[in-house]
Amino acid sequence: MKLLNAAGFLILMPTLMLALDPLSTSIFMGGAAVAWQLLSPYSWLKCSFLECCNMKDTLNFSVLKMDLERKVFGQHLAVQTVLRALSTNVYSKRPKKPLVMSFHGWTGTGKSFVSSIIAENLYQLHIPRRRFVHHFSTVLHFPHASHVHLYKERLQNWIRGNVSACPRSLFIFSEMDQMPHGLIDSIMPFLGYREEIDGVYYGKAIFLFLNNAGGDKITEIALDHWRRQKRREEIPLKELQSLMSEEIFSNLNSGFFRSQLIQKNLIDYFIPFLPLEYKHVRECVREELRSQGHLEDEDLMTEIALAMTDYPSEERLYSSKGCKTVASRVTLST
Known part of the structure; x- marks a missing residue:
């Protein structure tokens, strides 16, 4: 009109x-x-003041690459895989299916942080695109297993409505290890190889699943490589991806337990986030000092990083919390 x-x-x-x-x-x-x-509807002036879905892909890939490589520590496998996946989907004129990535690893290793960097770089200009980035917290949005049928209907309607409004919508599901069994299968029709569903095209949508499930197995493999005096960079991605797929499918403490999304191979990438070592935590402390407006303090960086490197108890090689509590520790120490 x-x-x-x-x-x-x-x-x-x-x-x-x-x-x-x-x-x-x-x-x-x-x-x-x-x-x-x-x-x-999609003019530059209107989009300067209002949130609108720009139908033209505007991802600045070089900026995204720089952000991931400069701000994410110790996650070479995750960064490489995310960049490859996004470039394939975003630069395809009409992707055959939505991009679906599942992030796995211990808390504090960067899963949410990488998701936020993707969201910040996905849309044009420097104003928030809240209407097109949809974050579902299992604890907040799906707290009761007895209400799964209600959640399924709401989730389908939410995805259908938002992709109809903006094909390049980003959906982030956190705490997947706590999601009620069977719920995530309700979005299976939207993730497959289909041209359209009831007139709606889903190929440009992006789905991210954040999981702690699989983190222990990833750490076991990383620790085994270290004990065999192999470099962290030599850890094979394919081995980790296969392990994660099997782990979350058979794990009762996983929202993907016996999920059709895995059975039907609808998850494009299982992305491992490795446990963080002392040197990585130290870089997190350095970055936090900068963000809080403090000068770099070598002694403080060493002190906090050493205190957070606590696993396993003998070697104290990794931080069991990653960089999760770095911000609060810096605040208390400065």
Whole structure:
């Protein structure tokens, strides 16, 4: 309706301009240009002030790559895989299916942080795109296992409605290890290889699942490599991906327990987040000092990183909390 009104307005412009003097005509033309921009659904002016879904992909891949490589510590496997996955989906004119990634690892290893970096870089301009980034917290949104049928209906309606409004919608599901069994299978129709479902195209949507499940197995493999004096960078990605798929499918403490999403291979990437070592935690402390406006304090960085490196009890190689409590420790120590 807005487009029709705008078109009709422009058709009448020549007639209206005949009745105006040159100065009034200039003012009128300027006002008409602004009006057209505000009425057009995806105009640059409207998107400068209001949240709108820009149908043209605007991911600045070089900035995303720089953010991930500079701000995420100790996660070379995750960063490489995320960049490869996003470039394949975003730069495809019409992806055959939505991009689905499942992040696995101990708490504090960067799963939520990487998700936030993706969200910040996915949409044009530097204003929040809250309407197009949808974060589901299992504890908050799906707390009762007895209400699974109600949650299924709501979740389907939410995804259908939001992808209809913006094909490039981002859905983030955190605490997947606590999600009621069977709930996540309700979104299976949206993740498959289909052109459209009831007139809605889902191929540009992105789904991220954040899991602590599988973190212990990932740590076991990383620790085994270290004990065999192998470099962290030599850990094989394929081995970890296969392990994660099997682990969350058979684990009762997983929202993917016997899930059809795994049976039907609808998750494109199982992405491991390795346990963080002393040197990685130290970098987290350095970054937190900067963000809080403090000068770098080598002694404080060493003190906090050493205190947080606590696993296993003999070697004290990894931080069992990752960088989760770094911010509060820096605040208390400065």
